[in-house]
Amino acid sequence: AENLIGKTALLEFRLVNDSSDAQAVMTKAENMDAPPLNKDGTPTPEIAKLLPKGSGLFKAAPGPEGERTRYYVLFDSVPVTGAFLENARVATDQQFGTPNIDFTFNKEGGKIFENFTGANVGKYLAIVLDGVVHSAPVIKTRIGGGSGVIEGSFTMEEARNLAIILRAGALPAPVNIIEKRVVGPELGEDSIKKGVSAAGIGFILVVIFMVVYYKAGGLVADIALALNFVLLLAAMSYFGATLTLPGIAGMILSLAMAIDANVLILERMREEMALSKPVAMIIPTAYDKAWSAILDSNVTTWIAAIFLFQFGSGPVKGFAVTLTIGLLLGMFTSVFVTRVIYEFWLTSNPKELSI
CATH class of the missing domain: 1.20.1640.10 (Multidrug efflux transporter AcrB transmembrane domain)
Structure with missing residues (x-):
């Protein structure tokens, strides 16, 4: 549990760029022999020159074993982030029984999220966590209430740790380890x-x-x-x-x-x-x-x-x-x-x- 102390997760909501140029970049990235992203998450020169202006390439969370890694082209604009989070907790998917993370925005974040989703109905909204796309559902309607769900291939322990990290990211100040003792x-x-x-x-x-x-x-x-x-x-x-x-x-x-x-x-x-x-x-x-x-x-x-x-x-x-x-x-x-x-x-x- 020590590695969770002081650690925060960067949660972002970005629109998926579904233009033909973006689709071409995603197809090329998924079929390249070498990784299309550098270790720091920036695109390789070959990909960077193809990316539409105002967009970036993001890796999707790992899927089932043997499945090809997916990539998304997302707009650079980040209207809503985890800074507006009020709470995050583990929940269970009612249909499949898999662990998810329910999150709730504060009043300001909830209003921004509602207006943002209302203005982009029919588009795909990527939920990005630490630079990795965990899901990209379509916005079917304006989302009010200031809450949502992060779905992914989580184990219960991973979901629980992620909820803790997200809550830590919503704290007004970071937590640092000042003293550590070992009990025999x-x-x-x-x-x-x-x-x-x-x-x-x-x-x-x-x-x-x-x-x-x-x-x-x-x-x-x-x-x-x-x-x-x-x-x-x-x-x-x-x-x-x-x-x-x-x-x-x-x-x-x-x-x-x-x-x-x-x-x-x-x-x-x-x-x-x-x-x-x-x-x-x-x-x-x-x-x-x-x-x-x-x-x-x-x-x-x-x-x-x-x-x-x-x-x-x-x-x-x-x-x-x-x-x-x-x-x-x-x-x-x-x-x-x-x-x-x-x-x-x-x-x-x-x-x-x-x-």
């Missing part, structure tokens, strides 16, 4: 050890509480919880996940959700026992009545985890992944595994439940 790995190791210890102590206390408060029913819940914990560790090992503090937090929360599901089932059993129902009816009825609440709580948490994974950074994504896996395993152990245990116990024709 011992601090992280110590934090993880404390996190593991806290999780272990909490796990043991929950196990004891469940047995004391719910007796045999609590023991069944503890068996499911232990299996959930083992399966969660196995899943993390299978996917090659590294144990981090956000990951530990995700594990703890998923285990808490699992034990909460067991508590809902056990409390339903107590309610059915109070109605003096036979044991053979208590268990299936309790599971049926508790299921909707269990499903609702897990689904809402899954939705939150999906948003965290989609829009969060690395540690937050780790938390979301661990939580999602833990919730799936928790549903399996809390509902299916415990139900199997009770069904097996019912074969002995018990007269009462120890809850």
Whole structure:
């Protein structure tokens, strides 16, 4: 992330020169053996003498692998730049699911952009970022509201970094690194050890509480919880996940959700026992009545985890992944595994439940 600090991106909106001379230059540039642009972005002498007056040659962002590099001839006039940006954020294309960057202009920039697009309906508008054309859509109508979208072949990380850089470019003053410190790995190791210890102590206390408060029913819940914990560790090992503090937090929360599901089932059993129902009816009825609440709580948490994974950074994504896996395993152990245990116990024709 250090390379993003103090870095800004130059965002420009330029009209595409679609004259016959410009088309000839673009065709020639795309079919040349040598690059038509120098390293500093200026056109080579062969291209420069062919360019229409008041225009420049720009390279397009890389397309799919194996596709020929495209070039655009754009007018030199830059009516709107990133200096008018108020905000930039990552968004997802509703049709293809690819990451884009939504941007918003300030009041002055929005007015300029609206007038500019209104005066050039039917023409192509190139969105240029650091001298590279990322898209060149046609202006179909006057664009009001002071907002727009930058589309391109971005990964989620590239889009996120680009949004950060664009926002930095809108700052009134540059950001410089004055001091930099490196934190040794011992601090992280110590934090993880404390996190593991806290999780272990909490796990043991929950196990004891469940047995004391719910007796045999609590023991069944503890068996499911232990299996959930083992399966969660196995899943993390299978996917090659590294144990981090956000990951530990995700594990703890998923285990808490699992034990909460067991508590809902056990409390339903107590309610059915109070109605003096036979044991053979208590268990299936309790599971049926508790299921909707269990499903609702897990689904809402899954939705939150999906948003965290989609829009969060690395540690937050780790938390979301661990939580999602833990919730799936928790549903399996809390509902299916415990139900199997009770069904097996019912074969002995018990007269009462120890809850």
